[in-house]
Amino acid sequence: MLFDKFQTMANFQAELAERHVKPFGAVTEKILSATEGVVEGRNVILAGTNNYLGLSFDPRCIKAAQDAAARWGTGTTGSRLANGSFSEHQALESEIAQFYGVDHAIVFSTGYAATMGMCSTLAGPGDTILLDADSHASIYAGVKLSGADIIRFKHNNPEDLAKRLRRLGDRANQALIIAEGIYSMLGDVAPLQEIAAVKREYGGYLFLDEAHSMGALGDTGRGAAQAAGVEADVDFFAGTFSKSLGAIGGFCVSRHPELEAIRYCINAYIFTASSAPSIIASTRAALRIITEEPQLRLRLWDNAHRLYDGLKALGLPVGPTASPVVAVEMEDRSATIDCWNALMQAGVYVNLVIPPASPSTNFLLRNSVSAAHSSEQIDTIIAAYAGLISAGLITPTNKGH
Amino acid sequence: MTDYQEYLNFLYSALEFQNKKQLVLSEDTALVADIGLSSLEVMEFIEKIEDHFDISIPLNILPDVNTIGDLARKVRELNL
Ligand SMILES: Cc1ncc(COP(=O)(O)O)c(C=O)c1O
Numbered sequence A: 001m002l003f004d005k006f007q008t009m010a011n012f013q014a015e016l017a018e019r020h021v022k023p024f025g026a027v028t029e030k031i032l033s034a035t036e037g038v039v040e041g042r043n044v045i046l047a048g049t050n051n052y053l054g055l056s057f058d059p060r061c062i063k064a065a066q067d068a069a070a071r072w073g074t075g076t077t078g079s080r081l082a083n084g085s086f087s088e089h090q091a092l093e094s095e096i097a098q099f100y101g102v103d104h105a106i107v108f109s110t111g112y113a114a115t116m117g118m119c120s121t122l123a124g125p126g127d128t129i130l131l132d133a134d135s136h137a138s139i140y141a142g143v144k145l146s147g148a149d150i151i152r153f154k155h156n157n158p159e160d161l162a163k164r165l166r167r168l169g170d171r172a173n174q175a176l177i178i179a180e181g182i183y184s185m186l187g188d189v190a191p192l193q194e195i196a197a198v199k200r201e202y203g204g205y206l207f208l209d210e211a212h213s214m215g216a217l218g219d220t221g222r223g224a225a226q227a228a229g230v231e232a233d234v235d236f237f238a239g240t241f242s243k244s245l246g247a248i249g250g251f252c253v254s255r256h257p258e259l260e261a262i263r264y265c266i267n268a269y270i271f272t273a274s275s276a277p278s279i280i281a282s283t284r285a286a287l288r289i290i291t292e293e294p295q296l297r298l299r300l301w302d303n304a305h306r307l308y309d310g311l312k313a314l315g316l317p318v319g320p321t322a323s324p325v326v327a328v329e330m331e332d333r334s335a336t337i338d339c340w341n342a343l344m345q346a347g348v349y350v351n352l353v354i355p356p357a358s359p360s361t362n363f364l365l366r367n368s369v370s371a372a373h374s375s376e377q378i379d380t381i382i383a384a385y386a387g388l389i390s391a392g393l394i395t396p397t398n399k400g401h
Numbered sequence B: 001m002t003d004y005q006e007y008l009n010f011l012y013s014a015l016e017f018q019n020k021k022q023l024v025l026s027e028d029t030a031l032v033a034d035i036g037l038s039s040l041e042v043m044e045f046i047e048k049i050e051d052h053f054d055i056s057i058p059l060n061i062l063p064d065v066n067t068i069g070d071l072a073r074k075v076r077e078l079n080l
Helices: A004-018 A061-073 A085-102 A111-121 A137-146 A160-175 A191-204 A224-228 A260-266 A279-292 A296-312 A332-347 A375-390 B001-016 B037-051 B061-063 B068-078
Strands: A028-033 A036-039 A044-045 A103-107 A128-131 A148-151 A175-180 A204-208 A236-240 A250-254 A325-328 A349-354 A363-368
Touching: A004 A111, A044 A137, A044 A332, A044 A375, A061 A279, A085 A103, A085 B001, A103 A111, A111 A204, A111 A236, A111 A250, A111 B001, A128 B068, A137 A148, A137 A175, A137 A204, A148 A160, A148 A224, A148 B061, A175 A191, A175 A224, A204 A325, A236 A296, A250 A260, A279 A296, A296 A325, A296 A375, A325 A332, A332 A349, A332 A363, A332 A375, A349 B061, B001 B037, B001 B068, B037 B068
Parallel strands: A128 A148, A128 A175, A175 A204, A204 A236
Antiparallel strands: A028 A036, A036 A044, A103 A250, A236 A250, A325 A363, A349 A363
């Protein structure tokens, strides 16, 4: 039957309902600030929002959005290709290109459309794509549509990438290599110096999704490639406005002038309405703020270290290094759901991640840190995890420091 | 078809440890439906083949692969 394949999901939803937990699609009834809200009737610290710089409530961004809505209306009601290119969109495109120090940029309606659209269009039948095995769902969706040969390399493993480029022989210098800056689920950073060196040796084009690293890494916040000093080796940067910039939308920038022709070949750009001008205006304001206020990035990292060190000291299984995404990995689904629920009871909202969204068969309690968190809020989050340990819901796996 | 048989033989031996039900393998044995490989085991198996022949097997050919025979034909094609 058509619906048979949904039965497993329906059963899972029924199980969650029976346990009175709502980790997926929990309703936020009120937002009090960038880091606090009322979720499912409970006052919580928001520790799973990707609002890395806390800009979703910046008064300058709000004002820019309000003014633009008053001036341009609530929506464009059309594609960028037709009636939906306003001067706001064009201005954001030149500003984001300038931010990256390149000449070409495309603004998309969502980050998903940006990565999916670019990955489905850049390579086509007869071409080869080499993508990191832990790539985001939008990248997998794109490459699947591309018609190209799709080859995975092991996550964050430049040797495996090199091996696979070598196997391509003289097709290697035509290949599209896809990686991310910070990986969204575990917060680990791609070894971009090594990946760039492999690309220099074998050739190919590098597409880098900086969704979680733009605003968080690099001297001026361009992301992981800037932090690694290898921006010249990146052919295409993609990213989103929905995380550090606190809005919604996505982009691709490139030094290649061909991006202007590619733009008109991307279905996810053509066959969808452009972003509302209010969103574009708040994104422009946020981009200015991250350029002018590098201290936001420092605060983000202070908080990231504070949370990471705190959870590590409790002996919880966190990743190898501190990052704005701090994930606690667990093996048992039911135990992870209990922990998620107990954190909510303690006033802390985090993301519950289950396979295949998690990169292995493990379950995750995924925390994302914001520059807007106070030290006290970070300590409350750590204390909530300590509560999980004393309640016997999670067992420390390492000694901690 | 002798070299097809050689590819088959390699796949049989590569599957030895994952053939938990101890099925008698033939070119018509289905990797998932018969042997019961999980998606992780499929990936491990594929990697073993890739390293042995020093090739990469693109993900996009996998939907057409059900049996050991399907895979042997694809690997032979890729290894030409
Ligand atoms: C790596 C990566 N790329 C793309 C996206 C899509 O971005 P958006 O949610 O803004 O559409 C996300 C976020 O969900 C992501 O984590």
